[in-house]
């Protein structure tokens with residue numbers, strides 16, 4: 001089926017037809033590295049990572065480029081506050097960025113270009129823009145002359161007059177027109193600088209993305225993405241620079257923008273004190289839950305954050321993960337042996353699974369509707385659960401055959417959303433204190449069995465509790481064993497004794 005995407009440039013849903021068959025070239029604006037990433041950054045990361053994963057699932061080769069803005073006013077300001085070199089500060093936060101992005105299972109881009117590594121290319125673009133009459137020099141600064149580029153405003157749909165009244169435009173008497181924006185900034189004392197034909201200075205922020213996307217993806221590449229706050233002026237300026245430079249349009253063919261994250265219906269901002277840093281959230285919540293939450297709403301809609309929304313996400317994720325556990329328990333080590341004719345039940349089950357896969361694809365083909373894709377996954381989970389839990393279920397080779405098939409589909413779809421659980425199941429950090437409390441409540445009875453110091457990690461704490469319970473059962477101390485099991489159940493951890501040992505699942 002055709003994949004449709006909403007293109008901010010045309011303001012409608014269009015069929016995605018890449019310039020080159022089976023190949024998608026994609027550029028996404030990355031963070032300015034002066035701090036840890038916040039929830040708004042994370043939404044863009046996870047949304048575009050999921051788009052990329054789905055395109056790969058559809059059989060496209062995807063070339064994915066995401067930049068780091070590693071020189072900028074904010075970086076310089078923060079570095080001065082911390083008494084650090086700005087480039088070192090940027091380097092530090094690039095490392096921190098990867099820690100968070102990896103935790104959220106955002107795949108690394110094919111290329112992560114940095115602004116400071118492309119200064120020569122940027123100078124080259126500014127030179128051409130000056131030569132072509134699109135830019136002018138004032139002292140050591142160079143500005144882009146917005147009125148010279150007749151298509152200015154085509155992405156945001158604003159006229160120059162609206163831009164002037166809507167945005168805060170700095171008053172600067174050096175500009176010929178208040179709308180003009182800076183391409184090259186003269187260096188101020190104490191700032192990093194590079195030599196240029198206009199004297200020592202550094203590039204304006206917008207320039208790097210035009211330069212690096214053209215360099216790595218070529219003119220007329222397929223998808224340009226970012227948060228909707230970047231549409232104006234950042235992306236509008238990118239288009240102006242790039243298209244004035246190459247003399248051709250469009251510089252990027254599909255523009256995709258994700259919506260804002262709000263907190264209790266208000267815009268998230270530092271000044272309102274409702275600002276969430278991903279690293280802080282990951283102290284308390286598992287990355288899968290955060291990722292699930294970020295994808296639970298269609299990417300173009302606003303996404304409202306509250307602790308309640310993460311609890312809902314946890315429930316949803318547990319449901320999905322439990323189905324996978326049930327499949328693993330049922331299939332076990334059994335090989336998918338070749339079977340002859342399928343029974344009627346097995347055949348019908350297989351068809352229902354195929355219908356859920358189709359439903360998932362239909363949702364994602366419609367402008368990456370992850371909210372409906374989750375609904376399709378739930379339907380699939382329900383089919384699997386009721387097939388296995390049916391009283392008449394017998395694990396015949398035919399039944400195992402269709403379950404192996406169902407698991408393969410289920411895992412593939414979970415993986416598109418970046419939510420496939422890892423090999424070893426880890427219990428999430430938010431359980432740590434609750435588990436410590438349970439152990440402390442029975443401390444006197446199990447004193448001899450406890451290590452000198454309790455483990456610091458929830459998975460290890462749970463392992464310890466399970467071994468304490470097994471120990472108690474061995475001693476026929478069923479009261480303690482049941483007490484531990486019930487205490488775990490109270491916090492949503494269910495223990496199940498199977499022939500292969502005690503397993504846990506979350507509800």
Ligand SMILES: [Zn+2]
Pocket residue numbers: 028029030209234
């Ligand atoms: Zn950009």
